[in-house]
Structures are given as structure tokens and as C-alpha cells.
Amino acid sequence: MSVQVAVQTEDFDVADCYKTLAKHASCGAVATFSGLVRDDTGDLQALELEHYPQMTEKALQGIVAQAQQRWPLAAVTVIHRVGYLRVNEQIVFVGVASGHRDAAFAATSFIMDYLKTKAPFWKKEHYAEGSRWVAAKDSDTVAANRWE
Known part of the structure; x- marks a missing residue:
């Protein structure tokens, strides 16, 4: 199985990520998720993400390993950005290649749910009037607990 995990400041190309996942011979399905910085309030300027590099990468590898134990996967790509990101910039990419769509969809959802709750990232929202x-x-x- 092919696994790519990256925590980076640079943006990523979803099409390139997809092509890499789809090239595996046992791949019959590729499911992907790409998350963006969204402005729920109408005045968000940016989102800043911080992390502990070695701890974060180890946690992401662990999440992928759990997905591998649950579903037959050909390849997994997880890219999570850190740093200062403006509204509509990409934050995260999760892609899974599997022989069948059910496994690809489930593993993608599982990885994303666990990223939101078990990966050591800290987020700060920046507004014109200050940050929080x-x-x-x-x-x-609740979403992550459904996998327990």
C-alpha cells in the first residue's frame, strides 16, 4: 500500500493528488475530500494553523494506519496545511484509493473525522477587530465517535 502524509505550508494540487492515487493497479475507486477556509461570519480574514511537527505527522500516520486496518486500501494521501491561510484557501486533502467505492468513501470519511478530533492542530481565527x-x-x- 502507498501512503503519503504531509504537513506543509505550501498549497497542493488536487488533480495531481488524484492522479497519484488513481495509478494503482488494484484501484477501482478513488474518494477525495478537500477542505477550504470558510467564512461563517462574513468578516473572517484568515485562519492560522499551528502544530508540533513530529507529533502531528506521527498522529496522521496513526490515523491512516487505523483506516488500513478497517478497509482494504490501495493508497492514501493526507495533506494538511499549516500557517496563515486566507478565506477559500485549501487546508486539507484526504484521498483514498481502494478496489471498491464503499471502502474508499468510508475510509475518507473516517480519516477526516479523526483529523478533526485526534490530530494536534491549533486554529486561530483572524478578524479586523482581533483574533481568537x-x-x-x-x-x-459526535462524528468521530461513530467509528468507535
Whole structure:
């Protein structure tokens, strides 16, 4: 199985990520998710993401390993950006190649749910009037708990 995990400041190309996943011989399905900085309030200027590099990459590898244990996967790509990101910039890419769509969809959803709740990222929202740290959402915890 092919696994690519990256935590980076640079943007990524979704089409390139897809092509890399789709090239595996046992691939019958590719499911992807790309997350963007969204402005729910109408005045968000940017989102700043911080992390502990070695701890974060280890956590992401662990999440992918759990997905591998649950579903037959040909390849997984997880890219998470850090740093200062403006509204509509890409934050995260999760892509899974598998022989069948059910496994690809489920693994992609599982990885994303666990990224939101178990990966050590800290988010700060920046507004014209100041900044604030973002607290974890109960809805993310509920989504992740469905996999327990």
C-alpha cells in the first residue's frame, strides 16, 4: 500500500493528488475530500494553523494506519496545511484509493473525522477587530465517535 502524509505550508494540487492515487493497479475507486477556509461570519480574514511537527505527522500516520486496518486500501494521501491561510484557501486533502467505492468513501470519511478530533492542530481565527482561538466542536466529536 502507498501512503503519503504531509504537513506543509505550501498549497497542493488536487488533480495531481488524484492522479497519484488513481495509478494503482488494484484501484477501482478513488474518494477525495478537500477542505477550504470558510467564512461563517462574513468578516473572517484568515485562519492560522499551528502544530508540533513530529507529533502531528506521527498522529496522521496513526490515523491512516487505523483506516488500513478497517478497509482494504490501495493508497492514501493526507495533506494538511499549516500557517496563515486566507478565506477559500485549501487546508486539507484526504484521498483514498481502494478496489471498491464503499471502502474508499468510508475510509475518507473516517480519516477526516479523526483529523478533526485526534490530530494536534491549533486554529486561530483572524478578524479586523482581533483574533481568537477556535475551540473543538461537539459535532466533530459526535462524528468521530461513530467509528468507535
